Amino acid sequence: MRLKLLERLEGPVKKLKKNEHHITIIIALILAGLILLPSNASAIDVFVNPVHSPNGAVLVIVDGMGSSYIYPEFMPYDLDGNESGKANLSNIMSISESGTRVLDVRAPQPSTTPGHSVLTTGYSKANEDTVGEMITIFDVIRKHDYVCMAVMQKGDFEEMRAEQDAILFDASHSIREPSIALDYKLSCPNDVVELMQEWQNNSLLGEKEGVERYIAYNEWAIGASDAIASFMCENHPDQKFLLTVNVGAVDLAGHYLGSEQYLYVIEGLDRDIYDLYKTCSENNLILIITADHGMAFDRTEMGREVGGHASEKYAKTLEAQRVPLIINGPNIRKDVISGTYGQEDLAPTLLSGLDVMGVLPCSDGDIIPVKEYANLRVIVDSPTEVVLKGDAAVASASDEDITFLGLLPGNYTILVSSREEYINLNSDQIVELHISRADRRMVIATVMISVVMVVGLLAIWKIMRE
Template identity: 40%
Template sequence: MKNNLVIILLTTLFIFSTPYTALAVSEITLNEVKRPQSAILFIVDGFGSSYYYPGTSPVALDGSLLLKATTGNLSFGAMIADIKTKHPITGIAHSVIVTGFSDANEETVGYPGATIFDITKEHSFVNLAIMERGDFMNMRNEQDIILYAENNSIDEPFMAIQTKNAPDGVYDLMYEWKVKLPAYLDGKKGVDKYSAYNRWGIDAANAAAIDMIKKHPSRRFLLTVNIGAIDSGGHNMGDDDYLKLIEKLDSDIFPLYKTALDNNIAFFLTADHGMSFATINARRGGHSSDKYSTKIESLRIPLVIVSPNTVTGIIGGEYEQEDIAPTLLGVLDLPDHLQYADGNSINIKKYASIFVKTDSEYQVSLWNNGQKLSERSDSELIFAGLPLNSSYILKATGDGGTFQETVSLDSDKHFNFKKPENALNISNRGLIAIILILIVNVAGLIIIRRIKD
């Protein structure tokens, strides 16, 4: 009897502790739309938009007017004109980017449901990454596979691979690119060496994207990339060499950009923070120390988005780094269920979507001008492809009652329908928890009784 109870207890514990994987989501596309299959999040460490954005003029700490880089490829798509980070520190800024939470840190990234990677994984995406900076432990743990730098050295870099659920062949490709790095750097110095380090990361990312497209065409993926030598160049070289590195990035990034453009992949270019210089021709710059951290050149970052379902041109308004995560999810038509996010999606899509989530299966219908457009029963639904600036009525009927919402679509909308707080609402896992407690109590009583006997 005792052995049987132990087996039941362990089995129940296993069931209770097994995490959910992909969710079943009902998606209803009401009008034909072009939207991305996958996405690339390209983070340039230490890349201040003040040094290339139109209408900006970078200034040194002493008031000297600094020069700007000449670029062409870094200005494609929808350019968010004014977006800043509050925290010009690599680890914290990366945490804000992927959580949409303005006060995030490296620990926050490890919380359940905190990141864009949690959302993409729930919707059957593969999360893969190639990162030269920002690759702290919790960031790595969010990836199915990541090729990353274990140190920040460009002279003696050491790359490693961490994997837990990579698609077939991806590890071999990552390993191949790991061993290619020395050939990129051999015989180079100064700007050429720093640029080669960046180019290796870009080329490796391009190879990973092409590999997924060719070998796993049905798998959606989020590829996160960080290149680190712009930041290193800002710290270790002068403002003139910093601009040269930006210009080399502008040419080196084109193959990856073209892969995204040709294969229906959304491309997000951004940075963790910018860079400031004390004077013109200063040999070193900075961003996080007291004298640099409040400068607009350290805080203003680029955000440029290319996707088949987004507008193009310069987007006005003032935005913050925490707006990046919900914007990325919106472009992918994924729900913004980030647990701690306080950022808002930037309205750049050509259409709107309605996201519905309930605590049990509901009958949900969408109406326009008295006509039912669609009806479906599920606990999570997405109505996609709705024209902007249109109005609808959303009706939902389920265990928690009947709900009706009038929806004016100036952007994506999210609705959560739940039972009233005083209603009995025991989920499957809640029921398992109750059973588990009962089993433990019964087993304990039996053991105590046997001891007494």
């Protein structure tokens, strides 16, 4: 019976003109190829709800600003157990009130270079060598077409500078005689480099002396950062960027001037930061205010107050370990988050704020849920239909790398082939699913059957035309 059928098919097919026959074969091969050839790695975004992603972020690291001295919930003590004073802030508090403030964030290594390394890698044991290993937040977002710029008075070690497309830094680390230098690469827009050169040559401190000189030092870093952020938004509105800022004088005041002047310099920064905040909020940028470490105070035998954070007697104090984390942006909710977090949580949280679904390769930090929504990225072995079901949403797409954006926090089920995966989503998550061998055989069998059907249908179509 089968032979007879084949003979009946063969007869008319042989009658096809030679070139038509070739066309049929070519079309069949193209279709088979489309189905069988492995596609290039691709990724798609599925917007389950609209999201208001920022155009970039400004990360302000206030060197040595402990949250014990600025958060209303905390009271700072010196090493003898006496209450220390607190800074009287208005702008920083109102920035936090229109965003999220995380109460208890601890720096695992309360020292400048490790602190900056932890902040930028999301790894609690990071040091400057770790920063040089292509595992920082800069390496991740650069793959998402970000430009990375920095204005740093401290924390600007060689590996940190190498991570930036352009960086203004104080090569002398000295308030007495600052020496502002500029490193840049061709990847930084030329006009931004020119603007940075102007700020490099800006006489920052004038004739100011004493503690006012400290305040002016910070004012320069904040002013340069505001100018760069505004310029980027006005002249390169489609270029996403991360601007990392270190203001150095709060730390130096803590070390050399005692707690009263330390608080006075923090209050000066509070006045100067308003314009930068305005630039961020008007231009769809995230603003983060944090620190590399805090500061603790002790008295010498002569009665002079001395601040410290890195050496053992200071490093073990809450005043040295607790750092502020204030985040404000278009997609950031208004909240005060309690619970204990680590400084290593900042980098993954910043990535989440930017809606960048990348991986920090060495991070041991967690995303702090600062957004109204969460995103879910599902990675599978090969392009497959992925269905997402939850109480509030059902969505599906076919690809091997799918990001569902704008999901309400809650429970979801991911359906891939015959596999079901249950997840509780309260912040961005990446799920890798490997289809089992049996499932993969099913997929291959389905593809092969489809090819045979297409070829067969084409042959029949040709016969019918005869």
